[in-house]
Amino acid sequence: xxxxxxxxxxxxxxxxxxxxxxxxxxxxxxxxxxxxxxxxxxxxxxxxxxxxxxxxxxxxxxxxxxxxxxxxxxxxxxxxxxxxxxxxxxxxxxxxxxxxxxxxxxxxxxxxxxxxxxxxxxxxxxxxxxxxxxxxxxxxxxxxxxxxxxxxxxxxxxxxxxxxxxxxxxxxxxxxxxxxxxxxxxxxxxxxxxxxxxxxxxxxxxxxxxxxxxxxxxxxxxxxxxxxxxxxxxxxxxxxxxxxxxxxxxxxxxxxxxxxxxxxxxxxxxxxxxxxxxxxxxxxx
Amino acid sequence: xxxxxxxxxxxxxxxxxxxxxxxxxxxxxxxxxxxxxxxxxxxxxxxxxxxxxxxxxxxxxxxxxxxxxxxxxxxxxxxxxxxxxxxxxxxxxxxxxxxxxxxxxxxxxxxxxxxxxxxxxxxxxxxxxxxxxxxxxxxxxxxxxxxxxxxxxxxxxxxxxxxxxxxxxxxxxxxxxxxxxxxxxxxxxxxxxxxxxxxxxxxxxxxxxxxxxxxxxxxxxxxxxxxxxxxxxxxxxxxxxxxxxxxxxxxxxxxxxxxxxxxxxxxxxxxxxxxxxxxxxxxxxxxxxxxxxxxxxxxxxxxxxxxxxxxxxxxxxxxxxxxxxxxxxxxxxxxxxxxxxxxxxxxxxxxxxxxxxxxxxxxxxxxxxxxxxxxxxxxxxxxxxxxxxxxxxxxxxxxxxxxxxxxxxxxxxxxxxxxxxxxxxxxxxxxxxxxxxxxxxxxxxxxxxxxxxxxxxxxxxxxxxxxxxxxxxxxxxxxxxxxxxxxxxxxxxxxxxxxxxx
Numbered sequence: 001x002x003x004x005x006x007x008x009x010x011x012x013x014x015x016x017x018x019x020x021x022x023x024x025x026x027x028x029x030x031x032x033x034x035x036x037x038x039x040x041x042x043x044x045x046x047x048x049x050x051x052x053x054x055x056x057x058x059x060x061x062x063x064x065x066x067x068x069x070x071x072x073x074x075x076x077x078x079x080x081x082x083x084x085x086x087x088x089x090x091x092x093x094x095x096x097x098x099x100x101x102x103x104x105x106x107x108x109x110x111x112x113x114x115x116x117x118x119x120x121x122x123x124x125x126x127x128x129x130x131x132x133x134x135x136x137x138x139x140x141x142x143x144x145x146x147x148x149x150x151x152x153x154x155x156x157x158x159x160x161x162x163x164x165x166x167x168x169x170x171x172x173x174x175x176x177x178x179x180x181x182x183x184x185x186x187x188x189x190x191x192x193x194x195x196x197x198x199x200x201x202x203x204x205x206x207x208x209x210x211x212x213x214x215x216x217x218x219x220x221x222x223x224x225x226x227x228x229x230x231x232x233x234x235x236x237x238x239x240x241x242x243x244x245x246x247x248x249x250x251x252x253x254x255x256x257x258x259x260x261x262x263x264x265x266x267x268x269x270x271x272x273x274x275x276x277x278x279x280x281x282x283x284x285x
Numbered sequence: 286x287x288x289x290x291x292x293x294x295x296x297x298x299x300x301x302x303x304x305x306x307x308x309x310x311x312x313x314x315x316x317x318x319x320x321x322x323x324x325x326x327x328x329x330x331x332x333x334x335x336x337x338x339x340x341x342x343x344x345x346x347x348x349x350x351x352x353x354x355x356x357x358x359x360x361x362x363x364x365x366x367x368x369x370x371x372x373x374x375x376x377x378x379x380x381x382x383x384x385x386x387x388x389x390x391x392x393x394x395x396x397x398x399x400x401x402x403x404x405x406x407x408x409x410x411x412x413x414x415x416x417x418x419x420x421x422x423x424x425x426x427x428x429x430x431x432x433x434x435x436x437x438x439x440x441x442x443x444x445x446x447x448x449x450x451x452x453x454x455x456x457x458x459x460x461x462x463x464x465x466x467x468x469x470x471x472x473x474x475x476x477x478x479x480x481x482x483x484x485x486x487x488x489x490x491x492x493x494x495x496x497x498x499x500x501x502x503x504x505x506x507x508x509x510x511x512x513x514x515x516x517x518x519x520x521x522x523x524x525x526x527x528x529x530x531x532x533x534x535x536x537x538x539x540x541x542x543x544x545x546x547x548x549x550x551x552x553x554x555x556x557x558x559x560x561x562x563x564x565x566x567x568x569x570x571x572x573x574x575x576x577x578x579x580x581x582x583x584x585x586x587x588x589x590x591x592x593x594x595x596x597x598x599x600x601x602x603x604x605x606x607x608x609x610x611x612x613x614x615x616x617x618x619x620x621x622x623x624x625x626x627x628x629x630x631x632x633x634x635x636x637x638x639x640x641x642x643x644x645x646x647x648x649x650x651x652x653x654x655x656x657x658x659x660x661x662x663x664x665x666x667x668x669x670x671x672x673x674x675x676x677x678x679x680x681x682x683x684x685x686x687x688x689x690x691x692x693x694x695x696x697x698x699x700x701x702x703x704x705x706x707x708x709x710x711x712x713x714x715x716x717x718x719x720x721x722x723x724x725x726x727x728x729x730x731x732x733x734x735x736x737x738x739x740x741x742x743x744x745x746x747x748x749x750x751x752x753x754x755x756x757x758x759x760x761x762x763x764x765x766x767x768x769x770x771x772x773x774x775x776x777x778x779x780x781x782x783x784x785x786x787x
Contacts (some may be wrong), residue, residue, distance in 0.1 A: 048753045056753055064750035099752065223749060226734055229305065232734045233743055239742060251749035254740050258754050261297045 001208070018160070019028045026114055026194050027163055032156040035164065045130060047101045052210040061106035064223075064253060068103075069110065071221055071249055072198060079249065081198075081220035084187055086120075088203045090239035094227040095255040096186060097126045100202035107198050108162035114194050115139050117155070118165040120202040120215060122174035125201045126169035138168025142186055150186075150193060165190075179214035187218045206239040213242055228257035265270060298735065302728030309727055311774055313722035314713075318778060321712030322785055329706075330700035332430035334437040337411065337422050337446070337692035340366065366421070369406040370444055379443050383435040406440055420691065430697045437694040445688055463670040470663040477656040484652055488645060491638065496781055500642055504635040511628035518621040523565075524572070528611045531558065535604050547602055548587045554603045555580045579606070697755045706786035713782050 119127035427433035
């Protein structure tokens, strides 16, 4: 085939997928405020919205995504709150926001699922700042009771099937709010808001705050981000210690790893996890 | 896919680990450098004053080393020289003259100080030339240049006075010692001589002047003499007998023959006698010779005589002759008999000595041996004394130099130590090493996860995904900026080092 024909065919496929998406876009129906994500700005931060995602990142996201989906919907018996996934780390700046955004965008591409990206790092709402919604009402307002209607706060984006819940108005009692029963109820509310919803919550570092630890109790899956060549092993072990003896699934994501001399080859993709690989919790469906 | 075993760490991982903590390392290195360089900067300068001298070590050390093996001597020459020249008394004088001694600090301090000073003043053999060259260098370090100079100068002055004025150390002592020895042995020699003389005198009969023991010879001789004597005696006795016979015969004859010419008769009788003697002896026998002579005389008389009167026969000449001869013979006999007695006495005496001979012989041998020994030693001592005298003459004469200053000391302008540039380099090297070590230790104390495998192994938690580092332009800029900054800081350290040293 000629190049023109190839592109034409690819475009056709994309269009078809888009149509399906639109059909299954529950968000379209809802009366939500919309925000436009600044593609270029996000790209400078390593967050890719479109097809220009680098293929390594694409593959890596895919692998993580599969695992998440599998645990959320495909386990028997079903994981409680399995579609509420908290992305956290031991220390700051390990790449939680970066990963949660890219992951959420990647999940939004999944057919049949709606993704809600939530910023629960009330002390440092980096995600909200990144998107540009830090001024808006958000999670904290919902928790404080100021706003009760979630559709007033949740935003839809220019990416189909991706909704965003900003952090909200800064509040002194934010940490208490997060660890309160209200959070639990809010989570329940959110889960039942849209069918096949996947909630990705970008949270604060485990060792630096206590509220992320408590909040993560509400989650069904916890993904601990570890920055390669930086995070001390002791910190990771300490964080894992905090997450022990829980009913949630804990998994690790090694972020910012580099291929180094002396470690052989064939290291990076496809170790045999993903595609419904579930760990420590029941069997696959 | 497979992955290599990563349970054993490798060099690259270690290097990366150290690099990871490079900033900690460089901070530590800088701190250490600052402290080190400050310390080096504040080190006290030490100045060295040096002088080169010529020391004839052989003549200075000569008398002391006599008898010491030459190889030992050569190996330790410098040490011995240093010990001799920098003896306690000398050091004390040097210290006092150069005002090094601090008073009022006690005896112990003084002793320690002086012994330390002796070690600090270095006497080294200059080996640039041949090994047997007598060129030495005397050097001393001190933080005050003038003080260093003073010490060396004082040392030189002290050495000079000691070596030149005394003509060598202990030399006089050696000589006087030798003199005493010579005198002592002279006495002994004289005594031994005397003893020998006495002994010779005592046994002069069996010991000649030359000292030969001639006992046996003397005995033999005495025996021989006796034998000869006996022989002679028997001869003479026989002669005596004969004479007696003749005499009696003659007296008978005198009665009947008194008118004839006495001379003729005499001649006739002499001839008869001669005939008889000839039967017994040869012509050489003295009696025969004298008889012939008397016959000749008589004949001569006869010829010269005109006509002889008749000689009264009261004193018959023949008879007279015989009588005188008889007397002579008798005298001879008694003489011989006496001699025999004497010879017998001698023989008896010598035989008496026989038992004592071994003793006498050994005693004489001992005396002579003792004497010889003393003589030898005496000769040796004389020789030694002579050579010592000669040596002293040579050394005290102005032709032989025993000590000379080749290069006098100067007040040093520049410090010899510490070698600051080199020390500064050491400082930075040590600081670097410590810095790297520090980084290494840190990496061991604070390990991280480099890859999937270590994470999995260490935590035991399943790994959901591994996201690689996105190296966009911004990252590269940051990365290289940081690297450049680090290199800049390192260069900065180097620059400071170079600045310090030059």
